[in-house]
Amino acid sequence: MTEQAPAPDLFSGPGQAAAQRRGLLVGFIRLFVTTVGWGAALFASAGTLAWTAAWGYLAIMTAGLAVYLAIISRRPDLMAERRNPPADAKQWDRPLVAIVGIIGPIALLLVCGLDRRFAWSPWLSPWWEAAGLALAGAGLALSNWAVASNRFFSSVVRIQRDRGHHVVDTGPYRFVRHPGYLASLVHMPGVAVALGSLWGLLVATVVDLVLVLRTALEDRTLAAELEGYAEYAGRVRYRLVPGLW
Helix, strand or coil: CCCCCCCCCCCCCCCHHHHHHHHHHHHHHHHHHHHHHHHHHHHHHHCCCCCCCHHHHHHCCCCCCHHHHHHHHHHHHHHHHHHCCCCCCCCCHHHHHHHHHHHHHHHHHHHHHHHHHHHHCCCHHHHHHHHHHHHHHHHHHHHHHHHHHHCCEECCCCCCCCCCCHHHHHHHHCCCCCHHHHHHHHHHHHHHHHHCCCHHHHHHHHHHHHHHHHHHHHHHHHHHCCCCCCHHHHCCCCCCCCCCC
């Protein structure tokens, strides 16, 4: 998620409304498919539908995705960027984005489901589950705040010169330079705890370590190639966690 700043709207007139409607329809279809797919992965691997925490997680995730859809449907240019980013994305980012965006989340759900089926982890109280759901929800909320603040919130690392690329320092970007990544760092462990899986927590930790590496590489790229980013980094000192890094 390349996190930069607002630029003039690239869509205007009747075409914008049509693009918004098409994007909203596609978004709803993806929301439905994603919810069904994640639910299938969880419940099939767990071997049961009687799993309250999993239903709670799916409800929170669906709500978060619905908010994301409402935000991004107002920006057809960002929707197009995220759906089909140009080929000038950094090559080193391809395996990293696959791990943190696809492989890691799927592995997390499958491991949590299998943990539920075979009881690999010790029992966790409902209070832990509730805390995990709160963390997962907080991560989604922070991610949506970052998307709402930054119309250049790409799914890949690239310098978006074709879209009027600028540094952003509003919203959560006032506090850390990569709030979208911080959201994932909070969300992934929260899911594992909510689903009562210590093995899932291990998977989440591995994915988060890859995310920290991606953050460092992206931050270096932005400092070298995006005008004004070095000055911004001087004002907002921390990449992910205020007071730490």
